[in-house]
Amino acid sequence: MSIGTGILGSQLGLTGGLAASPLSSILSVASWRGVNFYMPNSREAAGRRVLQLYFPGRDDFRMQDFGQFDGPIQVRGILVGDDYVLRADRMRKALLAKGPATLIHPWWGALRCYLLQAGQIEFSEYEVRLARFEATFVRKPPASVSTGLFSGITDTLTNVLEQADALMDQCVLTMRGLLSPAVVPLALASAVNSTINVATGVWNAVTTSAPEPVQSATQTPLAALSAGIVAPADNADTTYADGVTDLLVNVPAAVAATVSTGTTAAIAPATQVADGSQTSVDPAQATALLLDGATQIGTQAQALSVKSLAPADVLVIALVARVGTVAQALATQSAVTYVSQSDAIAGRNAVTGALDDLADDLTNVIAAGADVALGDLSGAIRDARTAVVADISSRLGRLPKVIAVPVPRQISAWLIAYAVAGDTPSDVASVWDDLVSRNNLTHPALAGPGSVDVLETTT
Template identity: 50%
Template sequence: MSGALSALSGLGAGSLGSATGLLGGIAGGLLGSAMSVASWRGVTFWMPNASEESGRRVLQVWFPGRDDYRALDFGAQDGAIRVSGLIIGDDYVIRGKRMRAALQKAGPATLVHPWLGAIKCRLVQSGTLSFSDGEIRMARFQATFVRVPPDPAGTGLFSRIVDTLTSVLETADALVDQGLLAIRSVLSVITLPLALVSSVTNVVSMTMGVWDAVTGSTAALPIRTAAAAPLEALKNGVVVPVANTDTVFADTVSTVLSGVPAAVAQAVSPTATAAIASADAVSGVQSDSIDPVAATTVLLTAVETLRTDGATLAAQSTDPASVRGLVLGAVAMTAAQAVAAASSLTYASQDDALVWRDRLLAMLDTLVDDIETLAATTGASVPVSGMLGALRDSKAAITADISERLGRLPAVVSVAVPRAMSGWLVAYAVAGDAPETVEKIWTDMVARNGLRQPAVTGPGVVKMLKLSDAS
């Protein structure tokens, strides 16, 4: 997984193929209301039911002359996930062929499960795809998957530290998947109505305005330089196809909407440049990395601006449900990149880590509010259960990662300065028998308290790193 969490990494969910209004009587009846949207390798289907085996790997051992047995427990067992799905819509034959191709691909992939969320799985048995002349515009689909086991490498302290960071990135990637699914769901109709085309154009234009504003300051110039290409793509917009028979148009819209945040997150920790390379590969902006604090701050600002401007645009649109769905997808993918960029942050103290944790969690909570608003919108075609699960997992991963780091970070203490005195004297007094820490304590004290004149500090309370953890 790249640092940018590429918006088209292959883990995204697929197109619905047809709007709810085109699904016929089955979508409007009791059966339709009970079905939920799932996805395998970018091909979506309705999942009315699914089952999963789970338990322990127990071996029974019998001995001669005894009626009882001994049980050898070899650990937990993730059994098979058996899925029964329906591919419904005018394009059911096309999507059935896509599902057939997806079943033949090698390696693990993400199964977007409407109840269990995004699960990394492998197909262990041949899937079944069936058509019937008594079920026009519908194909039945069955497959059996098994979960991909977690990486067993290392079980010590440092493996847990790495695992929490990996979990943050994986949950962020799952959130990208859900953003893709939201956009593909909105743009799933074969014939794009004029109102929907207008919604796409307006959302792309609004997104361009947001990024133009948040990267327009002098401080954000390196970010704007790194995102020059996707900014240009946003400016050019998208070309609407005559017939929307696949997910190419939806993927193009997703790429345009997610290009800038992906570029910003990638620029935080760019790929290392080879020692021997062409001149243009080792000079210029390609080798310039962006401060993680600046990148994360810009991404968080963009998330909030996209939300507010998107709500205004939806209120003025003739197709508010589609606008909300497209904006939700764009916001989810931007939020995922903010989480990815924040994973590169270094914290000076426990308080700093907790502040960033609370900012990230508050951002994800706003997405939950947007989902609830979208779910209550008449005509909204975006499946929200998967996104809610991705948000929940991402919040849990962020909390676990910050908690893992807290024990290795110094605390911030408040020191009462009774009268005006030099900041160096305060730092020396706090350092005590560890004079080698004076410079670090003084630097942190100046930055943390915003001291204009460090030569004259106080009277008052000054915050600084705790002595025992400052070195």
């Protein structure tokens, strides 16, 4: 949607919409978690955390300075248009979301913030097609540089998810930077449509052989991706850019949403319904699917850029699509339960390899002369890689190793399992299951000769 047909356009039922009225020039566009709104005013507290100390028998006092007070940011926003209820519902969901996110402030710019207090959303019968809300944010504090005893104790999993969220924020900001002209050039609009067609072909191919839950979940976003998007005649706000970003990331987001968390219901497995059909997929399977899609988008977009009239723009749009896809892969990978150290290392290498590919793509975009700021995106990719390595490293010490057992002749896998876990009979079945799947044995009675990988038991 654009001004004239979007959040502040013809929704008011006025000729020409608000874009043609004096009001549009005094409203400042802001955003929280990708939901645009207008911020007529904002208030922030800043200063020092000072304690005034008095002592008996003395008329003077002493001051104890406890450091900076980077106070809360109190925001008042308005949502205008025929779809104001829908937009208010989106804002409500954005306010309910966990963790930090980027607040696009019309005066301070992009701020990494937490929602400090519950937001207040207000409707009134005296204000048609308009909703108001108030929210209080606080800036995310900078990373601690403490070297004390507790400086290394961090929630590595939460850090991975926060970095994935930061990557999604950078997707939005990068696309807004690219699609910022008031009138979108024909070559740029063509680059958008061509890259969307590439993404459509990739996801159609990738999801064809995917489990049924993935096919069902991606049906609607795939249809929207196939339909594409039309560049507006008047690109006066970020609606067009956000629409393109949504199209490119909604399919991988739908794939990530199908992931099973391993929760089991009291009556039946949580991943099944009454007729026994599967409703979710294994997180490792979803991660592999997402990384495969990201790789294919990068390969095909590189080939497309050679033939395009706007090669740098194609590379930027494809980079946003890949970053959004890898961000979803970070979320699904964080839900994987690894069996062994080698499995965890393989998972780490797959995700860090994808992040390294993003860094290479970003270098290619810069070399192509893209006219968009990419410094923050580069930093987000680097931070995400560091977070993944830290998270997997924290898990490795709690996982068993995979050992290579020499098998001089072809024997039954049961004999190998008993040899490895015979002192603990309860472990034999699990060792046998892992042995068969890990070595891709076509027949459990025919293992070897050669070296067979077996999961080490605790005993």
